[in-house]
Amino acid sequence: MDSDDDPVVSSYDVFLTDSEVSRYVFQYLDRPKKHPYIEGKGQKPTEMRLKPRSGLVEVDIPISIRQNYDINKGARYGEAMKKSRASRDGGAYGMAGGFSSGNAASSGSRVKSEGQGDIEILDNKKVVDSASIIKTQPLGGRIKPPEEGDPVYMLATFKDKNLHLSPVSAVVQLHPQLHHQDAMEEIPKGRGTKTKKDDDERPAESEARTIDVKIKAAEDGEQTMLATNLDLLKKMQDEKWKSYEWIDAETEEAWYTYENYMTHQQPEDLPQLESAIQGEEYLDAMSAPRIDPAHPEMTGWAMKQNRQKQKDGVSGSEDEAG
Known part of the structure; x- marks a missing residue:
């Protein structure tokens, strides 16, 4: 391109x-x-x-x-x-x-x-x-x-x-x-009108308090x-x-x-950042698994290792031929 x-x-x-x-x-x-x-x-x-x-x-x-x-x-x-x-x-x-x-x-x-x-x-x-x-x-x-x-x-x-x-x-x-x-x-x-006598005879209402409710769960x-x-x-x-x-x-x-x-x-x-991952590893991490058509059972890391073996084998053959 x-x-x-x-x-x-x-x-x-x-x-x-x-x-x-x-x-x-x-x-x-x-x-x-x-x-x-x-x-x-x-x-x-x-x-x-x-x-x-x-x-x-x-x-x-x-x-x-x-x-x-x-x-x-x-x-x-x-x-x-x-x-x-x-x-x-x-x-x-x-x-x-x-x-x-x-x-x-x-x-x-x-x-x-x-x-x-x-x-x-x-x-x-x-x-x-x-x-x-x-x-x-x-x-x-x-x-x-x-x-x-x-x-x-x-x-x-x-x-x-x-x-x-x-x-x-x-x-x-x-x-x-x-x-x-x-x-x-x-x-x-409100409970309607009250008289002073009602106030004197009515017991003091208790102060509202927080109530801890304990519920036993089924599971x-x-x-x-x-x-x-x-x-x-x-x-x-x-x-x-x-x-x-x-x-x-x-x-x-x-x-x-x-x-x-x-x-x-x-x-x-400021110090310079250094990458801890290689370009191909980065693509594998962020992309969907790559599939080798010749070996569909191999994806990602396994496919990469297989290609490396193939590359090493081709290089060895060329050296022997030379």
Whole structure:
């Protein structure tokens, strides 16, 4: 084939960056690409929380209360979050709370306010205490521990004639978390009007507690899996959150981090990679098994050895003839 039919358009030197740095790719499955969570769109995340050992991640996204916002529900859900035991004690819901609402690990209140006790007039109709309105939507997901055979993703960055590849630690899919509904469910339902005498005579209600449910599985394998899942939930619930500040993508600090962790500053000082596999071995590893028509039972390595024997035999015959 004429090389002009497949010309080399450009060539780059490829560099691998530090693999010890953690890099996570967050996927927002219900968010269009043209509406990113950034300061320019008015939805820069206010906080990120992480449970490193169990891999849980939560990101708080601000909610616009000026449009498409139900004031009554916002205030009701906000009050529920403030009064809920899990939020008040620094807890969490869902997987992070072990699917219970008591004695969970610390994450702080989910209710974000612009000022305690501030009064806002919304739609010129309702006067609402801003501290009682729920103003953030948490998105949550889990960092899946890598397993053998999982694909390895890389982040590519071009700088001049150099291509820098950075390994991705994990791809995390974030989904909306309905903690406000969990808080509403936790509030005791009203029982009608009560008198002071009724309150005095009624015994104090016991505090709600987490109940450990033990279920005997039909098979040993199922029982082991169930025990593993319960142990994982307990670890999720017991581990404390670590909070991180969210840096907007267009800030100088973000660009500084990008330059330092996505590219090499002195690529000329890096060692050269040496291939540990030959070209033919590489083709065998990445391709379907090759089959010798003369010996269809032979594929891959066996076929290669047979061809080598044939080649050695031809070379020996030529030497004897000479």
